[in-house]
Amino acid sequence: xxxxxxxxxxxxxxxxxxxxxxxxxxxxxxxxxxxxxxxxxxxxxxxxxxxxxxxxxxxxxxxxxxxxxxxxxxxxxxxxxxxxxxxxxxxxxxxxxxxxxxxxxxxxxxxxxxxxxxxxxxxxxxxxxxxxxxxxxxxxxxxxxxxxxxxxxxxxxx
Ligand SMILES: [Zn+2]
Ligand SMILES: [Zn+2]
Numbered sequence: 516x517x518x519x520x521x522x523x524x525x526x527x528x529x530x531x532x533x534x535x536x537x538x539x540x541x542x543x544x545x546x547x548x549x550x551x552x553x554x555x556x557x558x559x560x561x562x563x564x565x566x567x568x569x570x571x572x573x574x575x576x577x578x579x580x581x582x583x584x585x586x587x588x589x590x591x592x593x594x595x596x597x598x599x600x601x602x603x604x605x606x607x608x609x610x611x612x613x614x615x616x617x618x619x620x621x622x623x624x625x626x627x628x629x630x631x632x633x634x635x636x637x638x639x640x641x642x643x644x645x646x647x648x649x650x651x652x653x654x655x656x657x658x659x660x661x662x663x664x665x666x667x668x669x670x671x672x673x
Contacts, residue, residue, distance in 0.1 A: 530613075530614075531613060535554050535555075538598070539551075541560055542595065542596055543594065544591075544594050544596075548576065549572075549587050550581065550587055550591065552572045552579075553572075553584060553587045553588060553591065554596065554597070556568045556571035557591075557609050557611055559615065561610045562600065562606060562608045562609070562610055563610075564605075564607065564608055565585060565588065566579060566581070567583055569581050569582055570590065572584060575656070595612060596612060597614040598611070599612070602621055602657060603621075605626060609629070615633060615641075616638040617633055618630075618633065618640070618656040618660065619656075619657055620657075620658040620659075620660040621657055621659060622624075622661055622662035622665055623661060625662065625665050629660075630657060631656070637653070639651045639652055641654040
């Protein structure tokens with residue numbers, strides 16, 4: 516169904532399921548209109564916040580509440596279908612879990628987020644040099660950046 520973590524052939528969205536109902540069932544979740552609508556919204560709005568997802572889902576399910584979106588999202592994150600991003604100074608953001616171990620570059624002025632491919636092609640991507648008495652599984656890197664637009668406007672300000 517999905518690429519295993521560290522699949523070399525899928526740096527970005529390689530083996531994303533085409534049948535989300537089947538993906539939900541495989542994850543042990545019941546197939547509901549809300550779940551399918553939230554997955555669809557996450558695909559439309561990668562790195563979206565809960566509010567972005569709500570905006571996207573509402574035209575299809577007018578009576579859905581933000582609490583329901585949270586609830587559905589948490590079940591999708593727990594099932595490994597959606598990946599939750601915790602970025603500094605930002606509400607949680609969501610994207611489809613492609614198991615590609617990609618990282619993120621975040622503009623420190625406007626908050627724009629871009630995907631950065633896994634540096635080595637497989638998790639954990641980075642290993643600490645100092646000895647750590649644990650098995651490192653995943654390294655999630657946030658690159659602090661300045662996007663081109665902000666670089667131009669910041670330059671103008673100096
Ligand atoms: Zn920017
Ligand atoms: Zn991403």
